[in-house]
Amino acid sequence: MAERKWVTEExxxxxxxxxxxxxxxxxxxxxxxxxxxxxxxxxxxxxxxNPKIKNCRLDACFLLRFLRFKKFSVTLACEALERYVLLRxxxxxxxxxxxxxxxxxxxxxxxGYMFASPKRDKNGRRVIIARxxxxxxxxxxxxxxxxxxxIVYETLMEDEENQVRGFVHFADGKxxxxxxLTLFTIKEAVRIVKNGEKTLPMRHxxxxxxxxxxxxKFAIDFGMTLISEKIKKRIKLYTTLDHYLETSSLDxxxxxxxxxxxxxxxxxxxxxxEELKRSHPILMSHDxxxxxxxxxxxxxxxxxxxxxxxxxxxxxxxRDSLCGITGNFRKLEVD
Numbered sequence: 001m002a003e004r005k006w007v008t009e010e011x012x013x014x015x016x017x018x019x020x021x022x023x024x025x026x027x028x029x030x031x032x033x034x035x036x037x038x039x040x041x042x043x044x045x046x047x048x049x050n051p052k053i054k055n056c057r058l059d060a061c062f063l064l065r066f067l068r069f070k071k072f073s074v075t076l077a078c079e080a081l082e083r084y085v086l087l088r089x090x091x092x093x094x095x096x097x098x099x100x101x102x103x104x105x106x107x108x109x110x111x112g113y114m115f116a117s118p119k120r121d122k123n124g125r126r127v128i129i130a131r132x133x134x135x136x137x138x139x140x141x142x143x144x145x146x147x148x149x150x151i152v153y154e155t156l157m158e159d160e161e162n163q164v165r166g167f168v169h170f171a172d173g174k175x176x177x178x179x180x181l182t183l184f185t186i187k188e189a190v191r192i193v194k195n196g197e198k199t200l201p202m203r204h205x206x207x208x209x210x211x212x213x214x215x216x217k218f219a220i221d222f223g224m225t226l227i228s229e230k231i232k233k234r235i236k237l238y239t240t241l242d243h244y245l246e247t248s249s250l251d252x253x254x255x256x257x258x259x260x261x262x263x264x265x266x267x268x269x270x271x272x273x274e275e276l277k278r279s280h281p282i283l284m285s286h287d288x289x290x291x292x293x294x295x296x297x298x299x300x301x302x303x304x305x306x307x308x309x310x311x312x313x314x315x316x317x318x319r320d321s322l323c324g325i326t327g328n329f330r331k332l333e334v335d
Contacts, residue, residue, distance in 0.1 A: 006058050007288045010044055013037070013060035017160060021124070025164045030072045039067050042074045043081070054290040056085060061160060068163045069201035083199050085291050086300065091195070093143045098151045098283040100276045104144045105151060108135070112265055114152050115272040119254045119263075120165075125205060126156055127168045127254045129268075133175020142183045146192075153200060154286070155279040166203030170255060172241075174211040181219055193226045207235040210244045 013036065017025065025031035043063050047056050057063070063081070070076035088095040099105065109115065111134040117127040135145060156162050184192065197204075212220060224232055238244035245252070245260050256265035 004048075005055075007055055007285055008057040008059040008062065010058045011060055013040065013064075017164065021161055021164050025068070028071075029068050029164065031068065031164075035072050036064070036067070039072055039074050039077070040064070043067070043078060046074075046078050047081075050082070052082060052291050052295045053085060054292055056081070056289050057286075061158065064160065065157055065163055065201040069203065080199065080201060082291070083300075084201070085289050086293070086296060087195060087199050088286070088289060089291060089293060091146075093146050095150050095154075096287055098147065098154055098286065100151055100273075100280055100283075102147070104140055105148055108140065108144065108148045109269065109273060109276070112269055114148055115269050116152065116156060116275070117254045117256075117261075118268055118271045119251075121168055121251050121254050123165065123205075124161065125165045125168045126159075126162050127170055127250070128152065128156070129256070129259075130169065130171040131174075132180070133172065135180075137179055137183075145183065151276065151283065153202060154283050155276055157200075157202060158279055158282060163201075163203075166205040168206040168250065168254075169204065169208065170250070170259075171207070171209045172211050172259070173209060173213060173216065176216060177213050178215045180216075189223075190226060193223060197227055197231060204231055205234060206250065207231075208238065208244065208248055208250055209235070210238045210241055212237060212239075 015022065015033070015036075022031075040060055040063055043066075044058055047053050047058065063077075066077040066081045066084070067074070070080055100109065112129070112131050113134050114128065114130045117129060119127070121127055156167065220237075224235070236248070238248065241259060252260045253262050255261035256268055257263060258265050
């Protein structure tokens with residue numbers, strides 16, 4: 001029998017984290033050399049013996065995402081990884097064909113819909129800047145929105161410093177109004193928010209939101225009921241940019257010049273595009289990851305947004321930028 005081929009093979013881990021980051025990993029995540037070595041070995045053996053997983057990455061950087069996310073509980077990390085790969089198949093629009101070369105992804109990036117600041121904050125965290133108001137509802141689809149989030153998050157999760165230190169989010173709600181609520185059904189929104197917190201191996205440390213439109217208040221209140229108390233306590237809302245600048249503890253210089261920082265947004269976006277280019281090959285290789293859906297319960301698949309199934313149009317098809325997703329969410333029946 002031919003030897004099984006994995007997306008990436010096992011590798012010997014060499015720690016390149018700074019001493020400070022290693023200290024944070026030990027204090028906050030219980031990560032030391034011995035726990036890391038034994039946990040990686042356990043996860044790899046579990047993946048190989050798990051009939052539900054057909055293909056996966058076995059390299060240390062990828063597996064450490066989940067171990068750090070679950071503070072080195074191997075059982076919880078394995079559960080999160082399995083659910084993550086399942087999510088890729090049942091919610092492929094956000095995880096498959098994360099190709100920054102797709103025209104809609106290029107446009108959204110150039111508009112500054114979502115990008116990471118080239119500067120880290122005082123705690124060494126990357127700051128993700130989101131400007132949903134530039135999302136043209138007549139030009140882009142719900143699938144485009146999901147995909148660009150996937151590209152941004154997956155790119156950042158490849159960096160071990162980010163895995164340990166976590167992320168800060170800064171969002172400008174200017175231009176977002178009631179029509180945006182038609183993008184997703186309530187059931188879709190619930191599944192996306194819950195899976196976003198519980199399945200994506202990201203440590204969300206702070207969330208700062210400015211310029212929330214009054215018409216969106218009830219949507220924000222509803223969204224707050226879907227997240228954990230831990231995350232809820234890390235969210236801060238500001239009525240205006242001035243209010244934010246006067247009261248926020250986030251370093252100003254990590255933000256674009258337009259928001260009180262020092263680097264123009266256009267320069268930040270160009271630097272971010274270089275990061276996206278470098279991450280492109282590994283993001284595309286993720287499409288090789290696979291689970292056997294027949295071995296999962298219907299409830300598990302529903303928890304991973306089972307309504308959004310992969311369909312028949314190939315990647316790059318002229319009528320669809322979604323790489324295997326046909327139509328849009330408004331036409332989907334959510335079970």
